[in-house]
Amino acid sequence: MHSRVVKTVCPFCGVGCGMYLTSDGQGNVCGVAPEQDHPISLGKLCEKGWSSVYAISPDNRIHHPLKRKRDRFIPISWDQALAEISTFLQDILEESGPQAVGVISSARATNEDNYAAQKFARAVLKTNNVDHCARICHSPTVAGLKQVLGSGAMTNSTKDLFDTEVIVVFGADPTENHSVLGGQIIEAKLAGATLIVVDPRVTRLAKLADIHLQLKPGTNIALINALLHEIISNDWHDRDFIDNRCDGFYALKSNVEKITPESVAEITGVDGPLIRQAAERYSRANRAMILYGMGITQFVSGTNNVIALADLALICGHIGKPGTGINPLRGQNNVQGACDMGCLPNVYPGYQLADEADTQQRFAAAWG
Ligand code: SF4
Secondary structure (H helix, E strand, O other): OOOEEEEEEOOOEOOOOEEEEEEOOOOOEEEEEEOOOOOOOOOOOOHHHHOHHHHOOHHHOOOOOEEEEOOEEEEOOHHHHHHHHHHHHHHHHHHHOHHHOOEEOOOOOOHHHHHHHHHHHHHHOOOOOEEOHHHHOOHHHHHHHHHHHOOOOOOOOHHHHHHOOEEEEEOOOHHHHOHHHHHHHHHHHHOOOEEEEEOOOOOHHHHHOOEEEOOOOOOHHHHHHHHHHHHHHOOOOOHHHHHHHOOOHHHHHHHOOOOOHHHHHHHHOOOHHHHHHHHHHHHHOOOEEEEEOHHHHOOOOHHHHHHHHHHHHHHOOOOOOOOOOEEEOOOEOOHHHHHHOOOEOOEEHHHEEOOOHHHHHHHHHHHO
16 A cells, blocks of 8 residues: 545644645555645644644544443444444333433534434434534524524634734634634734734733733623624714614614713723724724634523624624624534534524424425
8 A cells, every 4th residue: 555645624623724644555644734725724734733643643543342341441343332322222212212312423523424413313313412512612603693694604714814904802712722823813913903802811812912801701791782882872883784784773772872881891890991992993994803712602691692792793894795704713623514414402404493393394304
């Protein structure tokens, strides 16, 4: 067998950097190199990407199904594993019904694997008990952005960082968690973009930011409402965009009418004048983009946090154009795909609602 070079995507985070893996004559991965002309990573990998070889080396992988026997795992054959799992599942289904079983899928798996996992749960086990790690990271993004925009995904490409005037990083630490993207934010800032960081922590980006809104944890909505108030009361919102593309503006306006920056200063820990500055810089830019992470989603109010942030982009018309948008930073490399494929209890593939009779019938007909 000859050595081989395969073009692929880094298996770690949602940035999805392009890379080449080299395998030796025995099929073991022995080399990694960045894809120089990849449209997102532009020839870069972070330390996690460079270490892919170690993560997927044969010594670190499971080669057989393993069965627990007391305090250790014993290798067994695939036939034995499949037979035993199928017997266990049948016993549970007969004894307790489909609500007693479920499938946890993986945001590190491909779309095809995720599609098969949720189809197995629904068509074979007859349950909607299927989920994956979005439950603890970006399921509020799916729910919130779907309500406001119709789809729970980034509205823009990260390439737009180089085509924007203002970058708002809200509740995310990209230089740690999405390092190649973090580097691109720094490049965009050094090239002249204004950087606004909203984070209780003094992250690397916060140290470089033009404005750091160092809010107290859990006060996102108060801060966003004050930004909305400031923008609307100064007439910095985009009236044309709102008239032509948005519903419910006047209800939003009335909700934030009394929420001045000063009125939330004590709750958020951020001075009123700093909130005013951020509102002006973001809303008066021709192009401004928001990137956000788990500082928005990992709250009981996560869905409302996402909705409030999307409202901020909408009233300024910072959406639907290059260099704008509302952009969740996904942790794993295929959280988006696992959600799109329906590995969530409440939606089938393509976010079709699992509790709608028409949709149920359509899928029942297609899947037999
Ligand atoms: S930024 Fe993410 S996708 Fe890119 S190399 Fe690092 S871990 Fe991999």
